[in-house]
Amino acid sequence: MYLYLNGDIVHLSEAAISPFDHGYLYGMGVFETFRTYEGHPFLLKDHLKRLSRGLKELNIAADLNEEKIKQIITELLKKNGLKDAYCRFNVSGGTEEIGLKTTPYEDATVILFQKELPLSTPLKEKEGVFLKLRRNTPETGERLKSHHYLNNMAAKREIGSSLDQEGIFLTKQGHLCEGITSNLFWVEGGELFTPSVETGLLNGITRQFILALADRLNIPVQVGVFEKEEILEADEVFFTNSVQEIIPVNKIDSMLLPGHNGKYVGVLHKQYTKYKRYLNSIEELRQGV
Known part of the structure; x- marks a missing residue:
């Protein structure tokens, strides 16, 4: 190589x-x-x-x-x-x-x-696991995608090497934050939810793209500070990152979820597949390119 x-x-x-x-x-x-x-x-x-x-x-x-x-x-x-x-x-x-x-x-x-990497990433499901380790605070005002990766490494060691699980970080205050190498979304009652950058998460490019897609599709969105218990009432949960795209969740704790069969996961994945071979920026999506 x-x-x-x-x-x-x-x-x-x-x-x-x-x-x-x-x-x-x-x-x-x-x-x-x-x-x-x-x-x-x-x-x-x-x-x-x-x-x-x-x-x-x-x-x-x-x-x-x-x-x-x-x-x-x-x-x-x-x-x-x-x-x-x-x-x-x-x-x-x-x-x-x-x-x-x-x-x-x-x-x-x-x-x-x-x-x-393969041309098409199937909607590979994962189990969401709440981490005991809390998300550290950013070194500066906003989290950078920097070389400072020990918090993520320690979290991965906590859940082990399984490719079928993704850890869910909580903040020091116990609020939902993000995955180890992903951002976190869930759907409840037809609304899309995701933690705010105020929690100290990395503002992923795919996270921003999904929010723009939701706006284009007229899916209501709530971005804010949420408690752990709120995601346990979700109809669908998924993670996002730029390599694995959309990662459906089939289980959190004892709660079973629809995973790749989720309605909103399917809709968003279809749109993602539509644009990924030619879009240069999220702004192009907003402009209807």
């Missing part, structure tokens, strides 16, 4: 970064994960916007020209012999002296990884 590293496409066996990279030493880095469908990087513009905001927060300068990055994605897909791929675009502070840096990072380390 090949990857892009600081201007070059290299084989993974030849890729290397400095031990003095501040992404390694201090976690000074952010990343985005997204998918390509038949070569198209779905919602790339939104992923780059979020990446740019994270880089600004970390004081890291990097070239995020959309057309240039599309070209890199295309070239790397060709080199890897892929059309449908998992992509991780990673930017860290780059090589610096040891010590906490207060001035801007001007020489970032930029990496694009890819791996093969």
Whole structure:
């Protein structure tokens, strides 16, 4: 497999970064994960916007020209012999002296990884498991998709390696927050519910896309701060992320749920499938492109 590293496409066996990279030493880095469908990087513009905001927060300068990055994605897909791929675009502070840096990072380390994924992701069901570990608070005002991933790693260790479960984080106050690597939604009485960014969740691109889809489909939405007990009254529950798309939940505690047979899961998945091969941004959906 090949990857892009600081201007070059290299084989993974030849890729290397400095031990003095501040992404390694201090976690000074952010990343985005997204998918390509038949070569198209779905919602790339939104992923780059979020990446740019994270880089600004970390004081890291990097070239995020959309057309240039599309070209890199295309070239790397060709080199890897892929059309449908998992992509991780990673930017860290780059090589610096040891010590906490207060001035801007001007020489970032930029990496694009890819791996093969199937064209269509079936609606694979998972069980939702309430975590004992609570969601930590963001390092800054809003949670970044950063290298600071211990809270997520510890949560995954708590539930184990099963691919059929996803942990559900509660906040320190006991409010519903998000999954370990996903955002959380549920439906009750024809309304769609999801926790607010005020809970400290990562504002996922797929989360934002689902909210825009709901608006387009005239599905009522409530975004707010919710108690654990509220989701246990749901008609449907699902998780979202940019790689697994929509993940239906078939069970939480002793409560059985319709999983992939859920009405709203089916409607939203159909719409997701409709747009994923050509949309560049959520704004295009709002404009009816």
